[in-house]
Amino acid sequence: MPRTSGPETREKLIRAGEEVFAAQGVDGAQLRDIVRLAGQSNPSAVQYHFGSRAGLLDAVMAARQHRTEQVLTAELARAGDDIGLHGLLAALVRAEATELRTERGRRCLRISAQLSHESGVRTRTPHPTLDGTVYWTLIGRIEDCLVALVPALPEPVRLERIDLALTLVGAALGDRARQYLAGTTPLTGEDVFLADLAATTAALLRAPHPIPGDTA
Structure with missing residues (x-):
């Protein structure tokens, strides 16, 4: 099972966030799509690393x-x-x-x-x-x-x-x-x-x- 901790996973989530936020829009992007694209099985991976959807967006920017x-x-x-x-x-x-x-x-x-x-x-x-x-x-x-x-x-x-x-x-x-x-x-x-x-x-x-x- 892919890890949900560590800087490598955090970077994967940022890269996935860039793709999904750009394709689906800031308001329409689905966190489950970001988690899946980042290769994570834990649906709470974004919350674990960034605290919230807004936290991930801030990290991307x-x-x-x-x-x-x-x-x-x-x-x-x-x-x-x-x-x-x-x-x-x-x-x-x-x-x-x-x-x-x-x-x-x-x-x-x-x-x-x-x-x-x-x-x-x-x-x-x-x-x-x-x-x-x-x-x-x-x-x-x-x-x-x-x-x-x-x-x-x-x-x-x-x-x-x-x-x-x-x-x-x-x-x-x-x-x-x-x-x-x-x-x-x-x-x-x-x-x-x-x-x-x-x-x-x-x-x-x-x-x-x-x-x-x-x-x-």
Whole structure:
């Protein structure tokens, strides 16, 4: 009977979780399918290793975050301290896009696209997998740029806008990952896609402060 303890089994469950969460969706994924795919006979294997379904999902996303965090750190170091809004977004997009290179990364992008709204930007309380990360620091730097570029933007609008921008990045990369996994040829090459995604997201963030009732 396969063991339900040890780091090897834990890693098998994470890998199985990546496949099932990507295929069935975060809300629709069945734990029994994850346990079976991981080769475990104990139906409580997920609870044993991760405490809950949410704990397994956090472990899946923490592994993905660890991979992209290293790339993002290097991207920001190359860019230097004077990097502006577009440069920050370009670094973020390039770092996240490294997950497109592998099937595992593509599956994780499909999952994280469903979780962008849980980052904690709107409440300034980072999700545990983001707390203390370079990614979370980058979000703060993006807000600092936005304060300077659109000073009239009220804080609630600013936070909501940043959250929407991150959701856009996640959704776009998740869709690109879906196309790669399905063997579909995207409309644009990857370099064009990533450059356009960074530019589009920057434009969204830099939009003028809206005046309620102004339809001009």
